[in-house]
Amino acid sequence: MSSVESARPRREPRIAAPRAKAAFNADAWLPKLVLAPSIAASLVFVYGFIGLTAWISFTNSRLMPRYALAGVxxxxxxxxxxxxxxxxxxxxxxxxxxxxxxxxxxxxxxxxxxxxxxxxxxxxxxxxxxxxxxxxxxxxxxxxxxxxxxxxxxxxxxxxxxxxxxxxxxxxxxxxxxxxxxxxxxxxxxxxxxxxxxxxxxxxxxxxxxxxxxxxxxxxxxxxxxxxxxxxxxxxxxxxxxxxxxxxxxxxxxxxxxxxxxxxxxxxxxxxxxxxxxxxxxxxxxxxxxxxxxxxxxxxxxxxxxxxxxxxx
CATH class of the missing domain: 1.10.3720.10 (MetI-like)
Structure with missing residues (x-):
């Protein structure tokens, strides 16, 4: 091997960087994906129905709900x-x-x-x-x-x-x-x-x-x-x-x-x-x-x- 070739810096392999980036993305998004169904269910079945109840309270609903607003x-x-x-x-x-x-x-x-x-x-x-x-x-x-x-x-x-x-x-x-x-x-x-x-x-x-x-x-x-x-x-x-x-x-x-x-x-x-x-x-x-x-x-x-x-x- 010539002295010129030995003096050249060796290039490090580019394999670890994508893996680290993928691991970082997984760590960032995995908790959000796990919590997403619970958050979505809470938004629909808790806050969504609270909003629906508030709407019905301003209607003329009797035995069945009516969705036309009728004031207070x-x-x-x-x-x-x-x-x-x-x-x-x-x-x-x-x-x-x-x-x-x-x-x-x-x-x-x-x-x-x-x-x-x-x-x-x-x-x-x-x-x-x-x-x-x-x-x-x-x-x-x-x-x-x-x-x-x-x-x-x-x-x-x-x-x-x-x-x-x-x-x-x-x-x-x-x-x-x-x-x-x-x-x-x-x-x-x-x-x-x-x-x-x-x-x-x-x-x-x-x-x-x-x-x-x-x-x-x-x-x-x-x-x-x-x-x-x-x-x-x-x-x-x-x-x-x-x-x-x-x-x-x-x-x-x-x-x-x-x-x-x-x-x-x-x-x-x-x-x-x-x-x-x-x-x-x-x-x-x-x-x-x-x-x-x-x-x-x-x-x-x-x-x-x-x-x-x-x-x-």
């Missing part, structure tokens, strides 16, 4: 309906104690489980078990428990308390609180699990340092741990608020919205007017008002959470 007449009918306002008021009577009980008892259970007791796994399963039941099963069970002459009444009578009577299911002023008890029993374990996950994320060194300074365990939780769990409280409150607004089958199984309409909720009103009374437009208007309620709860909570996150920086 269905909303006027909705706001003139006394049953709607009763259902809206019941939402407050149901939601506030339900969320308060779930968060208060759930936090207490989470703190007790955070002490790393031996039977923690068994207790956690017991607390979470009601969440695994369908709301129809839970409502039916609580209907038997609270039914006059059965359940609690029978147990107390068998214990010798012959004059004991628990008739909340038949009392228009107290029936909604029967729904609160059943719903809180079903969802408290879920709230406790979320709180427990938040507590387990707290550094153990915080407890040790506070105890060295002489702080007791209740003081540590009250002044240090719980204030630092604002994101967990936000998540739990948001989920419970969503459960509150969409509650339907539990009420159907437990009280059927009665006596009368004393335990009716907006979801019950929407179903009744849409399918039982053939007023699809009014039912769609009620659905949109439920969506507006969710947004009205969601936006302030998100604003407060983002504001607290900015202040913490």
């Amino acid at each position: 007449g269905r909303y006027r009918e909705l706001f003139a309906n006394d049953v709607w306002w009763t259902s809206a008021a019941n939402l407050g009577w149901f939601g506030i104690p339900f969320i308060g009980l779930c968060m208060g008892v759930g936090l207490l259970l989470a703190i007790l489980l955070d002490q790393k007791i031996r039977i923690e796994g068994g207790l956690r399963a017991i607390y979470l078990y009601p969440m695994a039941l369908s709301s129809i099963v839970a409502g039916t069970a609580w209907q038997w428990i609270l039914q006059p002459g059965a359940g609690i009444d029978k147990v107390m009578h068998d214990l010798g308390f012959a004059s004991f009577s628990f008739g909340w299911l038949g009392d228009p002023d107290k029936a909604i609180f029967c729904v609160v008890m059943a719903a809180a029993w079903q969802s408290t374990g879920f709230a406790a699990a979320l709180f427990l996950a938040g507590l387990r994320g707290v550094d153990a060194e915080i407890f040790k340092a506070a105890q060295v300074d002489g702080a007791t365990l209740p003081v540590i939780y009250r002044k240090i741990v719980i204030p630092g769990m604002r994101p967990v409280f936000f998540s739990v409150m948001l989920i419970l608020a969503h459960i509150t607004i969409k509650t339907f089958d539990l009420v159907v199984a437990l009280t059927a919205g009665g006596p009368g309409t004393s335990s009716s909720l907006p979801a019950i009103f929407m179903y009744t007017f849409s399918f039982n009374r053939g007023q699809l437009g009014v039912g769609a208007a009620a659905s949109m008002m439920m969506l507006a309620t969710i947004v009205a709860v969601l936006i302030p909570l998100m604003y407060l959470e983002s504001r607290s996150a900015r202040d913490a920086r």
Whole structure:
């Protein structure tokens, strides 16, 4: 080989570059292709049907949908309906104690489980078990428990308390609180699990340092741990608020919205007017008002959470 040929630089093969480029393109597009069906289904079956419901709420739809716009007449009918306002008021009577009980008892259970007791796994399963039941099963069970002459009444009578009577299911002023008890029993374990996950994320060194300074365990939780769990409280409150607004089958199984309409909720009103009374437009208007309620709860909570996150920086 001549010196001129040996002095020439050797050309590297051009095989690795296309492969690297192909691998790069696959890494970039494969997640999008995998997520595309789910995104498309969400756009159609969630946001698409929300838009369709909003459209129907401005039509004269009765038993079947009509797509010719007719203004805000269905909303006027909705706001003139006394049953709607009763259902809206019941939402407050149901939601506030339900969320308060779930968060208060759930936090207490989470703190007790955070002490790393031996039977923690068994207790956690017991607390979470009601969440695994369908709301129809839970409502039916609580209907038997609270039914006059059965359940609690029978147990107390068998214990010798012959004059004991628990008739909340038949009392228009107290029936909604029967729904609160059943719903809180079903969802408290879920709230406790979320709180427990938040507590387990707290550094153990915080407890040790506070105890060295002489702080007791209740003081540590009250002044240090719980204030630092604002994101967990936000998540739990948001989920419970969503459960509150969409509650339907539990009420159907437990009280059927009665006596009368004393335990009716907006979801019950929407179903009744849409399918039982053939007023699809009014039912769609009620659905949109439920969506507006969710947004009205969601936006302030998100604003407060983002504001607290900015202040913490």
